[in-house]
Amino acid sequence: MPLTVWLCSDTSATAETANNPNHGGGGADTTEDEYCPLHRRTVGHQLARHLITACTREGDLVAEAYTTSEATLAAAAGLGRRAVACVPDFPLARRIRARLDATVPHEVAALAAMRPCRPDQMARGLADHLGQVELVIAAPPPYQHDGQTRRACAGDRCPVCRTGFWMNSQERFRSFMAAAWQVLRPGGRLAVITTARHEHGRLVDAAPRIIGEAAGLRFRYVQHIIAVRVPVEGDTLVVQTDPRGLAQLRDVRSRALPPVARVHADVCLFTKPAGHPGRDGDR
Template sequence: MDAPSQPTPALTGTPRQLLPLTVWMCPDPDDEQPTASSRFDPCVRHRPNAGRELARHLIATCTHDGDLVAETHPTNDSVLAAAAELGRRAVACAPHFALAQYVASTLRSRSLGGAARGVALRPCRPDQMTRALADHLGTTALVITAPPPDDGDTALRPSRQGRAACPGCSASVTAVRQPPLGEVLLASWRMLRPGGHLAVVTTARHEGGRFIDPAPQIIRQARALGFRYSQHVIAVRVPSSEDGVLVQSSPGDLAQIRDQRATALPPAARVHADVCLFTKPHPTPNDDGRNDREPKGKV
């Protein structure tokens, strides 16, 4: 006789929502790698999270020809150059003159031809872009933001090693304060058109003996404004082969290598960046006529 069938256990609690996850291979070009002869020495905190290959992936995925791309925390010309090469318009917010000068000079050194006329720099902080870019409110297709860490005075200390200061640190010092993440997300909401995308590029790190992952806070604050969390992207930033990935260290990284007997954590290699990709939803009939430029919540 057949054994009695066992009852199927009932699911309890809230169903899990699986996060759409993808991996992009985005190795940084050689001209974005830090070298001993670089005019500026980007510190570990401000090495470009949105390198040119990652920018190309984001722009090609989220925009169409002629669309506008805005960047809030530039450390070089990667996003502007990628947008020009793909036939998009782009504008970057540069709050510091030396940073703007550096980005503009590297952009001029590229062979972009007439495409360079579609990209520009605006002298403003990320949270002020709604005023500086008032002519583009509600029409931007993609905002790329890579906010630097904000954990005290060490985040604002320039890195010098015989060369000019890190342009990202210089911008932080000159701007007096880093705008809160919520203000940058709110400005991004107002810049984006319905259906537009916000890409927040970040990375987890060890600092002061702690593991710091900013992604949960970013997701929580973006959702509070009304953004829809569309996808999480792992952007591999180093070259790969069948045998693995190639991690190259800069002179500054090599100087941090500790004795094997040391109890402190070893220096971490930046192999990938995390990209939280959000979408500004289209207004619905339930919005009661609410202006689609205003978020549903505050952060």
């Protein structure tokens, strides 16, 4: 498979939004500080722009599952694409809409919509767009344990943690993949974003499972993309953190693993082959 590296640091997006005098809603409700490290910039504006520019044309429809922020909606609308996101939790949807309205002009934000459905219910929630979506973007939560959803433990501030976040069990992820097949047009693309993690002292990489699920649904694996999330200065990756991250630095005498710095994300890019308008189980 061809390998591509994209620079997706999003270092200035928050400051530009919060300080933009042309849009309301700066303040606490539009800062990244409310999001825990697991859910902060799950996709990000730069990664969303890369995907949308590479996979769609102006006027195309982009859909997002596992939505945690306004990034994909704002990027799609700003590039002249129609966008719809699955957000089953009303308080989170209201927060995302407020952040979207604070990020782009009203006439641009009008291109973006949200539907109150879970990722595995995407085909039902987008029943009026079956076979019409050009690109589906999904960043499933990284915290799955023994087939059960594990709630992110980051206190009560993070608006995504407060929802309990909608499942990442293998069965429901498989249902989401099948739903993505239904909403995509033949030739459309599916981008699944994941990050390897340490769990119980071992490295867990979800990419092989994702590729296996896609193959079972007859998606064609197109490309593996490395999305670098941190700034690059010369030949150096600039890994940044905040006060909460600094507080988690381990005691040098401890045998525990050091805190994990999320330097990049893996993007698995698939296509729904032309000539496959549906599957036997799509009805």
